[in-house]
Amino acid sequence: MATVSVQVPTLLRKLTGGQDRVEVSGTTVGQSIDNLERTHPGLKYKLCDDTGNLRRFINIYVNQDDIRFLNDLDTPLNDGDELVIIPAIAGG
Numbered sequence: 001m002a003t004v005s006v007q008v009p010t011l012l013r014k015l016t017g018g019q020d021r022v023e024v025s026g027t028t029v030g031q032s033i034d035n036l037e038r039t040h041p042g043l044k045y046k047l048c049d050d051t052g053n054l055r056r057f058i059n060i061y062v063n064q065d066d067i068r069f070l071n072d073l074d075t076p077l078n079d080g081d082e083l084v085i086i087p088a089i090a091g092g
Contacts, residue, residue, distance in 0.1 A: 001025045002077040007084045007085065013024060015043045024083075029060060032074030048073075049087065057088040 003025050016022050022040070026032030030052075037044035047058050047064050054060065054075070060067045061084040067075045077083075 001027055002079045002081060004077050004079075004083055006032070006036065007082065009087055010016065011087055012046055012085065014045060015040050015046070022092045026077055028071075028073065028077060029067055029075045029083065032077060033073070037063045047049055059088060060084070061086070 003023055006022050008022060010020075013020060013030070017040075018068070022036070026031045026035050030035045033044050033047055040041055042065055047055060049055050054067075062070065062075055062081055064079065064084075067073070
């Protein structure tokens with residue numbers, strides 16, 4: 001099981017006790033989100049919809065690669081990888 005660093009955006013830091021970066025384990029992005037939910041309840045709901053899919057307005061990157069262009073939540077992780085959560089911002 002890989003241990004990865006998760007960069008938490010300002011909007012979600014209230015769920016991580018104000019931390020901008022947390023460590024989590026998992027072999028895939030989805031498993032890491034599940035483990036993140038165990039230590040920081042409510043975070044998975046902000047990232048995933050009721051069917052367990054990534055919400056449309058949330059982008060997650062693994063080492064600067066958008067998981068939507070990889071294997072989405074099934075994207076495999078290695079020790080030391082960095083997950084970056086970026087909420088999409090609409091403008092006009």
